[in-house]
Amino acid sequence: YNTQRISYLKKFSCSICIDLLKDPVAIPCGHSYCMSCIKTHWDTEDPKRKYSCPQCRKTFTPRPLLEKNIMLTDLVEELKKTGFQELYQKQKQKELELRRLKIQETIQDREKDVKLLQQEAEVINGSADKAVEYSQKIFTELIRLIKKRRNDVKQQIRCQQESELGLVRELQEKLEQEITELKRMDEELEQLSHTDHEQLLHNYPSLSYLFSDCLVGLFKKKKIYIYIYIKYTI
16 A cells, blocks of 8 residues: 555656655656756756756757646645655655665776776786886897997998008008109209219219210200110119
């Protein structure tokens, strides 16, 4: 009997606040709510410009106008005068406790999920740390190899530099020796240019049977050619 009365009372209760209707209004789909409850619900949906029924989820556009249901108001007031409200409050309390239990179970489930996510985050962090450490070792080894290769290349360049400089110095010494020899020859040529042919033959007797008068005459005009013959003969 009590169950029937409670079921009857639920027909006059608001599914939003779970209490007897206060200023009841009926929306287009036929469900009834407290005027303040449905207004608050629709205010939260206002940016979407679509207004729904909390029970059947039917949507309405534009926002329906709300008018107080006089007949429902009178029925609710009559129920409050009987003993039904006290029984309804007890049933409501039980339902609230059940809802709390469900919420607490949901909280426990969510906490388990959070814990699992934390464990997963720890695994991700650990894996990332290992990856960073490994990459650091790789880059350190690469830097070491690059530095070693750089030193090897530097050493090769220096060795090649010394080798090429050695060749340059050797060629330079030969050129300097040749320049010295040419300067000495130039000095001798300068001295010969101031010496007459009799003195030349006196200094170099071996030339007396090699040169004729024509060559001696040539000597007076072209001393450089006589010098070349002398150098070649001696």
